[in-house]
Amino acid sequence: MQEIADHFLLQKEPARASTYAQLPPIWWSDQARRWFVTEPGLIRQIMSDRGFSVPDYSVEVIMDRLNIDLAASMKMRDYLPLAWEGEKHKALRNRMTRIIAANTRPACELFQDQLRKNLSAALAKGCFCFVQDVIRPTMRATLLRLSGYPDPFDPDLLAIEVTAHIFDDRVSPRKRKHANEIIRTIVEKLPDEMTEEDKYSVAALNVVGSNSLLATLAQSLLHILSPNSGTMSSQMNWKIDMPVTGLPLIEKVCREERELQGHTIRPGDQLRLFIETGGLSDGTQGYSDLFFAAGPHRCSGMAVSRQIWAILGDEMSRIEKKFRVLQTSERQGDYVFNFLDKLEVEIHA
Template identity: 25%
Template sequence: MTTNVDREVALPNLMHASAYVNGIPHDLFDYIRSQPGLFWFPVEGPITEHGGVWILTRTKDIREVDGDGERFICGLGLLHPMMMPMEDTFMGDNLMSMDGARHARVRRVIARGFGPRMVAGFEPWIREIVTETLDELVATKGPLDYVPAVAAAIPSRVIARILGVPLEDRPFIVRITTDLFAATQGEAGQDVVANLTRVFQELFDYVETTLMPLKREHPGQDMSTVITQGFDAGEVTLKEALFLHQLIMNAGFETTHTTIGRSMWLMLEDPEIERKTWAALDEVGSGLVVDEFLRYISPVIHFVRVAAVETEVAGQKIRKGDQLAMFFTAANRDPETFTDPHTFDPWRNEAGSLTFGAGPHRCLGAPVARLQVQILFEEMAKRNIRLRMAGEPKRGYSNFINAIAEIPVEVISGS
């Protein structure tokens, strides 16, 4: 299979946030997917050895790359434009940046907090958080922004509870969680790394000097206790422990926040999607409905892997050091995996979604994210809460998250 570079088709820089200001360019991803082999996209970056990146849009190709942590590593860089050696950044001690034995060691610690029995115990108090959030929503008179009121409020409050943060400190954690997300959504020209570093330092100071000492004195059934005990047992370093707290906040927020916000945007923008959603909730329950929103929205746009060896994918020779951009948002519209993939079908019962990744880096918190959105839809249906758009919604600015910034709404029914 030959290298696939099409000079006649004008493409935006798919590795830059500017390509997504008007939404995900699914027509371009469809075109790329229709080409044989992999698609080579010229792009510059601090560690782009060969002057470009391979664009992956098919489910089977992404599963192969994301599932093979020996041939394809993430320690050299996760995404564009922050493509730089991880040892030169604050991200080197983040679980998402690790490979091999180190990744397995650190992941084992955090996995203890996401076991089936522990997650099953989350349901009652997550429902309480959702109920309280909806109480606040319906009590609001006039227009409001659905993003901070619901899409951000629910996951940030859930994260504070999962970490076992004391009640008096939870407003701080809610703010830091939203600040972390906002730091990655800056408009063109803003220094993402500097913004993140500032927020990380504020979080790490709190975790090291307040939260971890508290968990030593008063351990609980929470993630901060699990991480602190892992550190005290020598299973993770202090930096790794701090970044595990950050990972729970970032990863626990982004997917849920985006799915809650964008699902409502879709429903209010398209009456047919809203009709299908409420009908399917009544007929098949929240599980299939939420899975379809997760597929259709695809909160995470892409991750990058780097070839650790010379190899081959989809018949294409890959050089050692080549970067491969796995576009989950494209794979979730792959017609080889999903019937009529560009149609929202909440009755769909097809496996294959890559919303939470595949292989050794598959998201541990996927059941918690899914549970929050399911409970939200269940409670909105039960209380007959309906909204209407009260202004122009606004997208976030990111090449990584299919983000929303504002959704002006009004409550028109419900209690």
């Protein structure tokens, strides 16, 4: 099997497409202490098998052991479908699906309006960062509207992307405390007339969307812009569906013993599913519905996410300018998302 320096960074390797292709469909990592799964068909099978469950993202043990306050994170977890199975998951998923469906149209209209405004201001600079100047401020307002909050407030408050750390079992207590403070502040800023359930549902949807969708938009932009510096944006292929996902993996836990590809998976074993391989199965990078998971935990936001990407692509197809990518950087200390925090470009003739 191909040698991999850091198993926890496999999904960030520039040449990971070829690396995935050379790996077995499922293999045990002594370094990561979990099974790694890279074959799309097997990933779908695991996602649809109730013998495997999602991590519960509980931080109760950490709170007790280190005596730190993570109460807001724990409370938000109660309204996070990703953290539950069975009837509770079904109820939370149905609730979030209804919220998203009810607010998709106004959220997409706001996204288009904010995108045009932020793009126009950025283009006037000649050199700008697509993440900081365009995507991040546009998505912050959009996600609030999508979660049912009608009037965006205090946009500088919503540095909510740091809450990605709640999905990472390697994160430090300091980062957990920071994420907890962001969640607590957001909940406190929401109107008093909102119920606790509504407030934490808003927080949960924004935590998930601000990380996965923002990361996916930025990575998909980079994927199209980077090899096309000599081409007008209006002539690039923006009609394709999002070609890259910013959430390259998800975790599962075995609850009932299973045999997979000749391996015995025992209760308590963790599995890391590299869902981005669904878009690499033909040797090229492109859209896969596996980006949104499969089975009972299939993402409720798939339809609106694809609409938002289509709006972004449509706006980019109207720009009669060329872009050259100057510099990119990814969020440090993130072992879950492929999250660009910098995508600097210049406009050139």
